[in-house]
Amino acid sequence: MAGGGDDAAAARNKMVVPKRHVTGFPTEEDMEVVVGTVRLGVPAGSTSAVLVKNLYLSCDPWMRGRMSRHDEGATAPGLDFVIGETMVNYGVGKVIDSTHAELTAGDLVWGMSGWEEYTLVTQPESLFKINHTELPLSYYTGVLGMAGLTAYAGFMEVGRPKRGDFVFVSAASGAVGQVAGQLAKIAGCYVVGSAGSDEKVDLLKTKFGFNDAFNYKSETNLTAVLKRCLPDGIDIYFDNVGGATLDTALLHMRQGGRVVVCGMISQYNLEEPDGLRNMFYIIPKAVRVEGFNVGGYFHMYSRFEEEMAGYIKEEKVVVVEDVVEGIESAPAALIGLFSGRNVGKQLVALARE
Amino acid sequence: MAGGGDDAAAARNKMVVPKRHVTGFPTEEDMEVVVGTVRLGVPAGSTSAVLVKNLYLSCDPWMRGRMSRHDEGATAPGLDFVIGETMVNYGVGKVIDSTHAELTAGDLVWGMSGWEEYTLVTQPESLFKINHTELPLSYYTGVLGMAGLTAYAGFMEVGRPKRGDFVFVSAASGAVGQVAGQLAKIAGCYVVGSAGSDEKVDLLKTKFGFNDAFNYKSETNLTAVLKRCLPDGIDIYFDNVGGATLDTALLHMRQGGRVVVCGMISQYNLEEPDGLRNMFYIIPKAVRVEGFNVGGYFHMYSRFEEEMAGYIKEEKVVVVEDVVEGIESAPAALIGLFSGRNVGKQLVALARE
Numbered sequence: 001m002a003g004g005g006d007d008a009a010a011a012r013n014k015m016v017v018p019k020r021h022v023t024g025f026p027t028e029e030d031m032e033v034v035v036g037t038v039r040l041g042v043p044a045g046s047t048s049a050v051l052v053k054n055l056y057l058s059c060d061p062w063m064r065g066r067m068s069r070h071d072e073g074a075t076a077p078g079l080d081f082v083i084g085e086t087m088v089n090y091g092v093g094k095v096i097d098s099t100h101a102e103l104t105a106g107d108l109v110w111g112m113s114g115w116e117e118y119t120l121v122t123q124p125e126s127l128f129k130i131n132h133t134e135l136p137l138s139y140y141t142g143v144l145g146m147a148g149l150t151a152y153a154g155f156m157e158v159g160r161p162k163r164g165d166f167v168f169v170s171a172a173s174g175a176v177g178q179v180a181g182q183l184a185k186i187a188g189c190y191v192v193g194s195a196g197s198d199e200k201v202d203l204l205k206t207k208f209g210f211n212d213a214f215n216y217k218s219e220t221n222l223t224a225v226l227k228r229c230l231p232d233g234i235d236i237y238f239d240n241v242g243g244a245t246l247d248t249a250l251l252h253m254r255q256g257g258r259v260v261v262c263g264m265i266s267q268y269n270l271e272e273p274d275g276l277r278n279m280f281y282i283i284p285k286a287v288r289v290e291g292f293n294v295g296g297y298f299h300m301y302s303r304f305e306e307e308m309a310g311y312i313k314e315e316k317v318v319v320v321e322d323v324v325e326g327i328e329s330a331p332a333a334l335i336g337l338f339s340g341r342n343v344g345k346q347l348v349a350l351a352r353e
Numbered sequence: 354m355a356g357g358g359d360d361a362a363a364a365r366n367k368m369v370v371p372k373r374h375v376t377g378f379p380t381e382e383d384m385e386v387v388v389g390t391v392r393l394g395v396p397a398g399s400t401s402a403v404l405v406k407n408l409y410l411s412c413d414p415w416m417r418g419r420m421s422r423h424d425e426g427a428t429a430p431g432l433d434f435v436i437g438e439t440m441v442n443y444g445v446g447k448v449i450d451s452t453h454a455e456l457t458a459g460d461l462v463w464g465m466s467g468w469e470e471y472t473l474v475t476q477p478e479s480l481f482k483i484n485h486t487e488l489p490l491s492y493y494t495g496v497l498g499m500a501g502l503t504a505y506a507g508f509m510e511v512g513r514p515k516r517g518d519f520v521f522v523s524a525a526s527g528a529v530g531q532v533a534g535q536l537a538k539i540a541g542c543y544v545v546g547s548a549g550s551d552e553k554v555d556l557l558k559t560k561f562g563f564n565d566a567f568n569y570k571s572e573t574n575l576t577a578v579l580k581r582c583l584p585d586g587i588d589i590y591f592d593n594v595g596g597a598t599l600d601t602a603l604l605h606m607r608q609g610g611r612v613v614v615c616g617m618i619s620q621y622n623l624e625e626p627d628g629l630r631n632m633f634y635i636i637p638k639a640v641r642v643e644g645f646n647v648g649g650y651f652h653m654y655s656r657f658e659e660e661m662a663g664y665i666k667e668e669k670v671v672v673v674e675d676v677v678e679g680i681e682s683a684p685a686a687l688i689g690l691f692s693g694r695n696v697g698k699q700l701v702a703l704a705r706e
Contacts, residue, residue, distance in 0.1 A: 261632070273631075275629060276628060283614055284646055285644065286645050290635070291632075291635025291640050293636055
């Protein structure tokens with residue numbers, strides 16, 4: 001019976017909690033896995049809550065910012081992780097019990113859940129019911145979830161591509177980059193990507209259909225490589241890394257170009273961010289540099305889900321995932337994002353069903 | 354007879370020419386006034402040229418960039434000044450002779466002319482006929498010319514103000530800033546300006562109707578003064594200065610804010626620009642930072658001229674000019690822009706009629 005959780009069976013619940021606030025480069029030891037118990041039902045009297053069994057957890061770069069201690073107002077403080085409390089982030093799960101009007105036991109959902117085996121979601125409006133169960137469920141941690149919607153909103157709504165545009169995507173084999181680049185191809189653009197290993201560069205060219213790609217770690221001169229790969233300049237730069245890559249791209253923008261500022265993973269572990277010295281050039285070139293985050297675009301999720309599911313079925317968008325098994329593997333998987341250890345979308349599989 | 358310049362009388366023509374390319378802070382000695390002669394007519398055979406007697410020259414910050422030696426592609430090289438050749442910039446003049454279909458002797462015009470007494474304009478499509486001769490002619494070097502159109506296009510088209518927006522304008526008593534701030538008031542915004550002397554701050558509050566203003570040279574903590582003057586943050590930052598002011602404003606933008614990047618006068622004389630360290634914050638706040646220049650907006654000049662002339666007649670826009678007399682005064686007037694010596698729109702009067 002829905003909402004009868006006070007009498008429900010109890011189960012073990014392993015969870016990942018932060019041990020301390022992080023400055024500089026995070027390590028696995030900044031988190032720990034602790035074991036608790038959970039009642040497998042929504043407590044009596046909770047009129048709109050959902051008990052979710054978590055199946056897949058998403059590892060996302062923005063989690064790094066939430067590990068730091070913030071001054072008031074610096075970022076949205078409600079998103080910061082709380083020391084000793086289960087980390088909250090996007091995931092895929094199965095509804096075990098629900099008092100929410102639109103979700104019932106057995107439904108598959110994605111949205112904000114916990115880094116633990118079971119989560120009592122008390123704000124179920126942050127959960128989306130999964131409609132395309134014929135596709136791999138794990139895709140809802142990435143291409144059909146937050147990362148995919150981020151790429152779609154950023155590239156299509158902020159970048160406003162035109163056929164023939166020259167597009168540059170950094171961190172291009174990552175969860176957002178791989179989708180942004182493939183959307184650029186669908187839009188008829190010429191797409192160049194950067195990534196941090198030859199293996200990833202090969203993926204960009206052979207699997208994701210980028211026109212060109214380069215390994216930023218083995219290139220000594222970013223200016224030269226951008227001139228070589230994009231001799232006519234850049235119409236849209238989809239920025240996932242910030243820092244020197246952004247600064248160099250600013251020099252190479254074309255008249256009326258757009259810089260879609262999605263993330264700055266190169267900067268998240270620095271005590272002081274790198275200084276950008278080329279912003280002046282946005283004046284003569286009339287370049288728009290626009291920051292955005294997916295929070296402003298969830299209203300278009302339904303349309304996005306249908307469109308993206310179609311691209312996946314037509315193989316216009318392919319997906320590369322990096323999957324680790326078990327909640328004990330989650331801290332290392334998250335840390336790996338910041339050294340680029342992952343190849344493709346990083347996620348943690350807790351259970352499959 | 355139009356186009357009979359080969360037989361026309363000759364006149365003295367004093368002109369300002371650059372002596373060398375500039376690095377760092379420019380000085381008067383980087384230019385010199387030389388004396389030549391000019392025939393007071395369009396040469397026979399010139400089918401579309403205009404001989405202009407220059408009445409007012411405009412001193413504009415963007416002239417600094419054109420004094421430097423540029424690598425290919427860094428800025429539009431066609432705009433750079435040529436050593437030993439008369440400097441070209443916006444001015445107001447009277448047509449002496451013309452073979453252009455739409456201009457005849459006696460017409461008053463503004464547009465690209467020379468820093469000299471008489472200029473043979475061979476690209477007269479860059480000249481606009483002055484329609485509101487009942488207003489001070491000198492206004493067409495500023496509020497009714499390039500600076501005014503820059504403020505109008507930047508604030509209205511790029512900034513897209515909404516009633517009640519919190520607006521910050523830097524270099525706010527200057528040619529562009531004073532118009533941007535008054536347009537913000539007309540649009541129903543709350544407007545704060547910064548300037549470099551108490552006299553200018555007083556002008557902002559008492560003459561231009563800014564809600565608040567501060568002297569950035571006497572404030573030791575830019576963060577604190579922005580928090581004090583704009584405690585709820587900034588919806589539109591109209592940036593004329595770049596550097597630390599821009600970097601601090603980035604920290605104080607509101608959700609969905611717009612940074613209209615019009616100029617960076619604090620940076621033009623630096624060997625290496627200051628690094629911007631706060632660009633990350635455009636991501637969580639979804640801030641748009643848009644560079645623009647007036648070059649993309651001349652198509653709206655007619656509409657702008659009518660609207661702005663109306664505001665001036667209604668005294669919704671007032672004008673403060675800093676006028677020096679004679680072409681010998683032009684180099685010092687230009688240099689004065691970079692130390693903020695001028696109070697209001699800097700221009701040079703060559704002749705009045």
